[in-house]
Amino acid sequence: MSFRRRLPVFTALLVFSAAASFAKSGENQEPDPIYRFRSYLRIKTAHPNPDYAAAVNHLASYAATIPALRTRTLYLTSPEKPLLLVTWPGSDPSLPAILLNSHLDSVPAEPSKWTHDPFGGHVSEDDGKIFGRGAQDDKSIGMQYLEAIRNLIADSDYAPARTVHVSYVPDEEIGGSDGMGEFARSEEFGKLNVGFVLDEFRVFYADRSPWNLVIRAVGLPGHGSTMHDHSAVENLMKSVEVIMKFRENSFDLVKAGLAASSEVVSVNPVFLKAGMIMSEAVGGFVMNVQPSEAEAGFDIRMPPMADPEVMRKRIADEWAPSWRNMSYQITEKGPLRDASGRPLMTATDDTNPWWSLFEGGVASAGGKLGKPEILPSTTDARFVRQLGIPCLGFSPMKNTPILLHDHDEFLKEDVYLEGIRVYQHIIRWLSADYGQGRTAEKEGPICNYSLLGG
Ligand SMILES: *[C@@H]1O[C@H](CO)[C@@H](O)[C@H](O)[C@H]1NC(C)=O
Ligand SMILES: *[C@@H]1O[C@H](CO)[C@@H](O)[C@H](O)[C@H]1NC(C)=O
Numbered sequence: 001m002s003f004r005r006r007l008p009v010f011t012a013l014l015v016f017s018a019a020a021s022f023a024k025s026g027e028n029q030e031p032d033p034i035y036r037f038r039s040y041l042r043i044k045t046a047h048p049n050p051d052y053a054a055a056v057n058h059l060a061s062y063a064a065t066i067p068a069l070r071t072r073t074l075y076l077t078s079p080e081k082p083l084l085l086v087t088w089p090g091s092d093p094s095l096p097a098i099l100l101n102s103h104l105d106s107v108p109a110e111p112s113k114w115t116h117d118p119f120g121g122h123v124s125e126d127d128g129k130i131f132g133r134g135a136q137d138d139k140s141i142g143m144q145y146l147e148a149i150r151n152l153i154a155d156s157d158y159a160p161a162r163t164v165h166v167s168y169v170p171d172e173e174i175g176g177s178d179g180m181g182e183f184a185r186s187e188e189f190g191k192l193n194v195g196f197v198l199d200e201f202r203v204f205y206a207d208r209s210p211w212n213l214v215i216r217a218v219g220l221p222g223h224g225s226t227m228h229d230h231s232a233v234e235n236l237m238k239s240v241e242v243i244m245k246f247r248e249n250s251f252d253l254v255k256a257g258l259a260a261s262s263e264v265v266s267v268n269p270v271f272l273k274a275g276m277i278m279s280e281a282v283g284g285f286v287m288n289v290q291p292s293e294a295e296a297g298f299d300i301r302m303p304p305m306a307d308p309e310v311m312r313k314r315i316a317d318e319w320a321p322s323w324r325n326m327s328y329q330i331t332e333k334g335p336l337r338d339a340s341g342r343p344l345m346t347a348t349d350d351t352n353p354w355w356s357l358f359e360g361g362v363a364s365a366g367g368k369l370g371k372p373e374i375l376p377s378t379t380d381a382r383f384v385r386q387l388g389i390p391c392l393g394f395s396p397m398k399n400t401p402i403l404l405h406d407h408d409e410f411l412k413e414d415v416y417l418e419g420i421r422v423y424q425h426i427i428r429w430l431s432a433d434y435g436q437g438r439t440a441e442k443e444g445p446i447c448n449y450s451l452l453g454g
Pocket of ligand 1: 230235284325
């Protein structure tokens with residue numbers, strides 16, 4: 001009873017319509033979608049001073065040219081942080097809506113390290129590479145959503161049963177709390193009745209939750225010449241050894257191919273701090289005193305199947321035991337469980353009808369999905385998964401080296417245009433009415449949190 005078998009209808013239809021709309025209108029004229037994408041790349045939305053107003057203006061102006069779309073700008077935290085919401089109303093408002101999300105901001109770029117101006121919207125004549133900060137992360141998908149909707153309306157007169165919302169949120173690259181975080185908590189978001197969300201990147205069904213761990217040791221101070229037990233540095237180093245052994249075990253699983261690196265708990269030391277500072281002394285440190293305090297910091301990433309209780313206990317009992325005169329502080333940057341206590345992950349099998357529709361849409365566009373992954377870091381997706389709403393991270397970037405946050409970030413013209421076509425299929429599959437009132441959520445549970453890869 002999969003949706004794929006039942007819904008082969010759209011395939012032929014869409015292939016032709018997509019090809020037609022990208023025909024070049026003149027010899028030296030680039031297709032409009034490329035022009036619009038490059039214009040978006042030229043808007044400097046990189047931190048620390050993202051020009052959100054210009055980006056919102058660019059997107060809203062284009063959305064205004066597409067009949068049937070409504071736009072709204074929300075200011076959930078401050079006038080400097082707008083959130084653009086574009087809505088394509090469905091014919092059946094009782095159905096849960098889908099939300100296509102992208103972020104307005106990008107990380108900074110160092111122009112001197114780039115071959116082309118990161119904010120110039122440069123296209124290479126020979127290979128069609130479009131360079132720009134945000135070309136992959138994630139101005140491409142933001143424009144592709146709108147282009148796909150435009151094509152569905154212009155080329156096939158398609159009208160969705162389910163409402164499609166497209167959101168452009170600020171601040172994803174700096175944690176998202178004033179962006180998607182605030183949006184997900186807002187009354188507006190509740191009113192949208194969102195059933196399913198697509199966000200950025202390959203195919204990701206979960207994020208890892210960052211924990212910052214700082215362990216501190218105290219111990220007997222003393223002259224640098226005496227050997228005594230339980231100095232602060234000795235106590236700290238015992239803990240560091242235990243932690244590094246844990247790290248080695250996780251890493252061995254990955255090296256042996258038994259787990260993806262994002263499926264294990266990663267632990268990496270990020271700072272070590274001890275010693276008495278005195279500027280005249282060697283290296284700035286006093287050399288003949290053993291300090292009475294020492295500290296170390298670790299970046300920990302918790303995959304959704306990890307048990308936070310077990311981890312907290314391990315830290316308290318083994319990594320920073322009080323009997324060794326250790327103390328610790330854990331800063332959990334986000335929960336590992338949703339509002340109902342389920343792991344923060346979206347099922348990627350037939351138990352999740354949204355998954356089946358998503359996969360069906362990609363297949364009908366002639367695409368093939370990679371193995372769904374856990375994102376090693378975090379995106380805005382976590383804010384909606386926390387509400388118990390299924391969310392997949394996705395970017396249609398075929399045969400493209402991943403250059404997120406890197407120098408010379410680019411996307412090729414043909415890959416960009418192909419991505420628009422893929423979204424046309426996905427949006428259509430997700431938003432259609434399949435007759436006799438059949439839609440995704442009436443077929444079964446919207447989300448099944450079976451522990452994939454657990
Ligand atoms: C912990 O501190 C107490 C009090 O200073 C000391 O007696 C004890 O030896 C210390 N233990 C360790 C393992 O450092
Ligand atoms: C979720 O999936 C599991 C495993 O496939 C299945 O046993 C369970 O019944 C499903 N839950 C629901 C609510 O359908």
